[in-house]
Amino acid sequence: MPGLIDTHIHASQYVYTGTAMELHLLDWLKNYTYPIEANFEDLKFAEDVYQKAVKRVLKNGTTTACYFATIHVDATLKLCDIVENAGQRAYIGKVNMDAYSPHYYVETTQESKEETEKFVTKILKKNNPLIKPVITPRFAPNCTLELSKYLGHLAKQYDLPIQSHISETTDEVEWVKELFPGSKHYADVYDQCNLLTDKTVMAHGVYLSDEELKLFKSTGTGISHCPNSNLSLRSGMMDARRVLDMGVKLGLGTDVSGGYHPSMLDAIRTAVQVSNVISLDMHTDYKSLSHREAFKLATLGGSEVLGLSDKTGNFEVGKEFDALLVDTTVVEGPVDIFKRDSTDDIIQKFLFLGDDRNIQEVYVAGKQVL
Numbered sequence: 612m613p614g615l616i617d618t619h620i621h622a623s624q625y626v627y628t629g630t631a632m633e634l635h636l637l638d639w640l641k642n643y644t645y646p647i648e649a650n651f652e653d654l655k656f657a658e659d660v661y662q663k664a665v666k667r668v669l670k671n672g673t674t675t676a677c678y679f680a681t682i683h684v685d686a687t688l689k690l691c692d693i694v695e696n697a698g699q700r701a702y703i704g705k706v707n708m709d710a711y712s713p714h715y716y717v718e719t720t721q722e723s724k725e726e727t728e729k730f731v732t733k734i735l736k737k738n739n740p741l742i743k744p745v746i747t748p749r750f751a752p753n754c755t756l757e758l759s760k761y762l763g764h765l766a767k768q769y770d771l772p773i774q775s776h777i778s779e780t781t782d783e784v785e786w787v788k789e790l791f792p793g794s795k796h797y798a799d800v801y802d803q804c805n806l807l808t809d810k811t812v813m814a815h816g817v818y819l820s821d822e823e824l825k826l827f828k829s830t831g832t833g834i835s836h837c838p839n840s841n842l843s844l845r846s847g848m849m850d851a852r853r854v855l856d857m858g859v860k861l862g863l864g865t866d867v868s869g870g871y872h873p874s875m876l877d878a879i880r881t882a883v884q885v886s887n888v889i890s891l892d893m894h895t896d897y898k899s900l901s902h903r904e905a906f907k908l909a910t911l912g913g914s915e916v917l918g919l920s921d922k923t924g925n926f927e928v929g930k931e932f933d934a935l936l937v938d939t940t941v942v943e944g945p946v947d948i949f950k951r952d953s954t955d956d957i958i959q960k961f962l963f964l965g966d967d968r969n970i971q972e973v974y975v976a977g978k979q980v981l
């Protein structure tokens with residue numbers, strides 16, 4: 612099968628995956644995320660976490676990942692080296708934060724600008740076709756408009772992808788309203804800074820209005836739907852059908868560690884389950900996501916969101932060979948196959964029950980990496 616594409620994952624948060632999920636987003640950031648991410652100033656700590664994160668993610672069949680790191684350039688460069696050695700395809704972002712951040716985990720506006728350009732030029736110099744820097748303002752509250760505008764300009768100057776978060780919780784949406792009274796809505800804050808482009812991926816988008824979705828469509832901005840995270844942090848339920856019906860590009864993300872599972876198979880399952888729950892409250896002809904649609908979001912959809920659909924996402928002639936060799940009959944594996952199972956049943960069983968034990972080989976751009 613085609614390799615899986617994780618359009619939103621925080622490599623730095625892998626260290627506390629599966630824990631610390633009792634708080635809602637803004638308290639979770641304050642009490643767990645910022646204190647833990649601050650530790651990535653220590654390169655040894657960073658190297659250990661990033662080695663384990665990248666290994667785990669590849670083992671789970673993610674051939675392309677769109678990573679958030681932390682604000683630290685050296686640690687983020689370390690993540691690039693590790694990804695490069697592992698042979699994974701990736702976008703890697705040094706996070707920008709110059710506002711409403713704790714004193715121990717914040718940059719000045721000037722530092723943030725300089726360090727980001729330094730990071731971008733260093734990665735571009737590597738000339739590795741599999742790895743790209745991605746401009747990464749954490750989310751609107753954590754960046755001054757001056758910084759966000761500079762980042763929009765930098766993305767344009769170097770023709771780079773952009774990633775951030777939007778409308779994940781109602782508290783966050785209210786806070787953004789208070790902080791940016793001159794903006795029409797949350798998406799407008801980013802749009803004013805030229806951060807909504809056809810190379811932008813915005814995580815979550817649970818509470819986007821129709822007007823905001825139309826803006827996403829007209830600018831080519833994509834959404835990374837992270838259902839595990841939205842349930843684990845009790846942020847809400849994103850209606851994937853509505854986004855698809857409005858013609859907005861959509862991919863799936865694990866959002867480790869708002870989401871507790873590093874596997875995109877989990878993202879596929881949880882996307883279907885969230886869509887099923889939403890359908891309970893809808894008119895009778897509302898169609899919840901099928902396993903085929905969720906699979907497509909985790910592969911081709913992700914490649915479209917990341918602007919990589921000319922290279923990966925499926926096995927169309929002319930694309931690069933990002934692939935998994937899956938064995939659903941592996942001994943002591945998680946899937947049992949019976950004579951009555953059709954090919955589609957077997958695929959469905961793998962998507963819903965399978966795990967890394969079924970993933971026997973992993974290829975990126977034609978090279979076997981696992």
Ligand SMILES: Nc1nc2[nH]cnc2c(=O)[nH]1
Nearest residue numbers: 644749750776840866869
């Ligand atoms: N899920 C999630 N949402 C965010 N919004 C701002 N930062 C983050 C983060 O690290 N994770």
